[in-house]
Amino acid sequence: MAAGGPRRCRRLEGEAARAALANADTLLFDCDGVLWRGEAAVSGAAEALERLAAAGKRLCYVTNNSGRTRAAYTEKLRRLGFPPAEPRHIFSSAFCAARYLRQALPPGAAAYVLGSAALAAELEAVGIPHLGTGPAALPGPAPADWVQAPLEPAVRAVLVGFDEHFSYAKLCQALRYLLRGGPECLLVGTNRDHRLPLEGGAGIPGTGCLVKAVETAAQREAFIVGKPNRFMFDCVAQEFPVDPARTIMVGDRLDTDILMGNSCGLTTLLTLTGVTALDEVRGHQDSGCPARHSLVPDFYVDSIADLLPALGQ
Amino acid sequence: MAAGGPRRCRRLEGEAARAALANADTLLFDCDGVLWRGEAAVSGAAEALERLAAAGKRLCYVTNNSGRTRAAYTEKLRRLGFPPAEPRHIFSSAFCAARYLRQALPPGAAAYVLGSAALAAELEAVGIPHLGTGPAALPGPAPADWVQAPLEPAVRAVLVGFDEHFSYAKLCQALRYLLRGGPECLLVGTNRDHRLPLEGGAGIPGTGCLVKAVETAAQREAFIVGKPNRFMFDCVAQEFPVDPARTIMVGDRLDTDILMGNSCGLTTLLTLTGVTALDEVRGHQDSGCPARHSLVPDFYVDSIADLLPALGQ
Numbered sequence: 001m002a003a004g005g006p007r008r009c010r011r012l013e014g015e016a017a018r019a020a021l022a023n024a025d026t027l028l029f030d031c032d033g034v035l036w037r038g039e040a041a042v043s044g045a046a047e048a049l050e051r052l053a054a055a056g057k058r059l060c061y062v063t064n065n066s067g068r069t070r071a072a073y074t075e076k077l078r079r080l081g082f083p084p085a086e087p088r089h090i091f092s093s094a095f096c097a098a099r100y101l102r103q104a105l106p107p108g109a110a111a112y113v114l115g116s117a118a119l120a121a122e123l124e125a126v127g128i129p130h131l132g133t134g135p136a137a138l139p140g141p142a143p144a145d146w147v148q149a150p151l152e153p154a155v156r157a158v159l160v161g162f163d164e165h166f167s168y169a170k171l172c173q174a175l176r177y178l179l180r181g182g183p184e185c186l187l188v189g190t191n192r193d194h195r196l197p198l199e200g201g202a203g204i205p206g207t208g209c210l211v212k213a214v215e216t217a218a219q220r221e222a223f224i225v226g227k228p229n230r231f232m233f234d235c236v237a238q239e240f241p242v243d244p245a246r247t248i249m250v251g252d253r254l255d256t257d258i259l260m261g262n263s264c265g266l267t268t269l270l271t272l273t274g275v276t277a278l279d280e281v282r283g284h285q286d287s288g289c290p291a292r293h294s295l296v297p298d299f300y301v302d303s304i305a306d307l308l309p310a311l312g313q
Numbered sequence: 314m315a316a317g318g319p320r321r322c323r324r325l326e327g328e329a330a331r332a333a334l335a336n337a338d339t340l341l342f343d344c345d346g347v348l349w350r351g352e353a354a355v356s357g358a359a360e361a362l363e364r365l366a367a368a369g370k371r372l373c374y375v376t377n378n379s380g381r382t383r384a385a386y387t388e389k390l391r392r393l394g395f396p397p398a399e400p401r402h403i404f405s406s407a408f409c410a411a412r413y414l415r416q417a418l419p420p421g422a423a424a425y426v427l428g429s430a431a432l433a434a435e436l437e438a439v440g441i442p443h444l445g446t447g448p449a450a451l452p453g454p455a456p457a458d459w460v461q462a463p464l465e466p467a468v469r470a471v472l473v474g475f476d477e478h479f480s481y482a483k484l485c486q487a488l489r490y491l492l493r494g495g496p497e498c499l500l501v502g503t504n505r506d507h508r509l510p511l512e513g514g515a516g517i518p519g520t521g522c523l524v525k526a527v528e529t530a531a532q533r534e535a536f537i538v539g540k541p542n543r544f545m546f547d548c549v550a551q552e553f554p555v556d557p558a559r560t561i562m563v564g565d566r567l568d569t570d571i572l573m574g575n576s577c578g579l580t581t582l583l584t585l586t587g588v589t590a591l592d593e594v595r596g597h598q599d600s601g602c603p604a605r606h607s608l609v610p611d612f613y614v615d616s617i618a619d620l621l622p623a624l625g626q
Binding site: 138143144146147163164165166167168169171172175176179194195196198199202203204205206208209210212213214215216217219 | 451456457459460476477478479480481482484485488489492507508509511512515516517518519521522523525526527528529530532
């Protein structure tokens with residue numbers, strides 16, 4: 001989008017808003033902090049999406065959250081009053097991880113999963129066997145026992161998503177699969193988000209912490225399917241005929257949503273209903289540092305409800 | 314030790330061995346991979362240490378392992394036939410972490426510990442309250458529950474050591490203490506070893522993986538008491554009048570033992586009974602890279618039993 005010098009972030013309003021929306025045929029929405037916070041829809045967001053849908057725009061949802069299935073996302077959109085979506089419009093890191101493994105693994109190969117039941121369900125939906133999720137205990141009192149537990153011969157990938165049952169026992173088993181398989185055993189992470197914000201300003205450790213633990217043990221880098229990696233956009237582009245020049249990425253995080261959008265040549269729109277304050281954008285913009293310029297969105301709004309005037313009646 | 318160009322690693326033998334040992338009044342030994350592997354003493358190692366002790370050398374033991382108390386180390390030395398040692402000759406990362414917190418924490422402040430019972434015992438030995446060790450469960454099914462569990466008001470430090478009970482629940486609680494306290498809450502790690510080698514070539518995830526997970530969640534760097542940080546040598550120097558120019562650091566790892574020894578101006582001796590092969594030394598030596606030169610030891614031996622001829626009868 002930007003041309004002639006570093007990108008400058010402008011408020012999206014008035015004629016510029018009408019022009020940007022008229023030019024777009026696809027909008028990609030991050031969910032948490034953009035459409036809703038927890039179980040509360042952002043005020044006016046549902047109406048904005050209704051009008052976009054009525055204007056014939058394609059609406060897709062791209063989220064690093066690996067804790068829900070595509071079906072659960074369509075149900076949440078419905079429950080909070082957003083326009084109906086089909087599972088094929090949902091691009092979660094759980095779905096994208098399953099799609100990546102489906103492409104990269106030989107037939108019959110299985111995955112060792114650190115993650116939620118939803119992540120496992122997305123693997124099952126594309127026919128990838130896995131060893132289950134949930135709590136795991138060390139197989140004995142001494143380190144010598146820990147490296148004696150049986151390994152499943154079919155495992156050819158370790159997949160790390162958000163896992164509230166993450167434990168040393170799982171870390172140990174993940175390392176054993178990675179050492180047994182060497183480079184032949186894939187190491188895949190759903191995302192690198194270091195923290196998940198909760199309502200009221202609290203935060204809990206994100207998937208990025210768990211990915212780092214496994215990467216440190218194995219001394220190799222995971223392939224990350226989630227934002228800011230362009231793989232998630234490529235999943236959208238495999239499903240729908242999207243033209244980057246006519247696509248807007250809407251998100252609340254600079255280092256995931258906006259960075260991916262900018263890297264893929266999309267128009268990027270920051271909404272301030274999530275984790276980012278405008279000062280951070282200005283800091284990057286004025287940094288004189290090319291890497292930080294890639295975190296600057298083309299536009300910002302206080303809330304996506306601010307798009308309503310440009311969408312007419 | 315080295316002067317005039319990058320350090321070149323030579324085999325320690327013959328006259329050079331006699332001269333180096335005659336010049337030394339203190340030797341610092343890493344333990345695992347140097348004196349023993351698991352429960353088996355390195356052949357000839359006990360006799361070499363006997364002769365060093367008989368020659369009036371001060372022998373100290375510096376280990377990143379946080380899973381044993383100082384008393385347990387003296388007992389293991391005795392059991393495997395090494396010369397008698399007192400607890401004050403043992404500098405484990407558990408002991409050094411307790412000493413660090415004793416210096417850095419205000420009186421009455423407590424630590425939240427991810428680690429072993431031995432780490433907790435070292436804290437108790439210096440009078441630092443802690444919240445216990447062992448398994449911990451999440452305090453409810455939903456993320457909102459996880460950030461509601463009570464926090465102990467006195468906690469002013471999070472200490473991360475080797476913890477086979479490491480879990481998402483503990484990571485979450487550690488983050489909560491670090492966010493509550495801000496920079497006032499210390500974050501301390503015993504070491505960054507990414508893997509612990511076991512007999513037979515297997516390896517299990519090391520403390521470094523757990524430290525990385527906590528650092529990633531908190532987005533801050535831990536203070537590491539173990540090698541290669543010079544803090545461990547400073548602990549020795551607080552206990553004994555050691556002259557770096559007359560001290561030899563003996564270890565099997567370049568990035569911990571040798572790097573610390575070189576940084577502190579000690580003579581460094583690599584033994585090949587542990588995790589390092591001589592090719593790695595040559596790779597660093599020939600790299601032309603100053604940072605990698607600091608990983609090159611002054612000397613190497615196949616085993617510390619090779620010191621026997623230089624120690625006479």
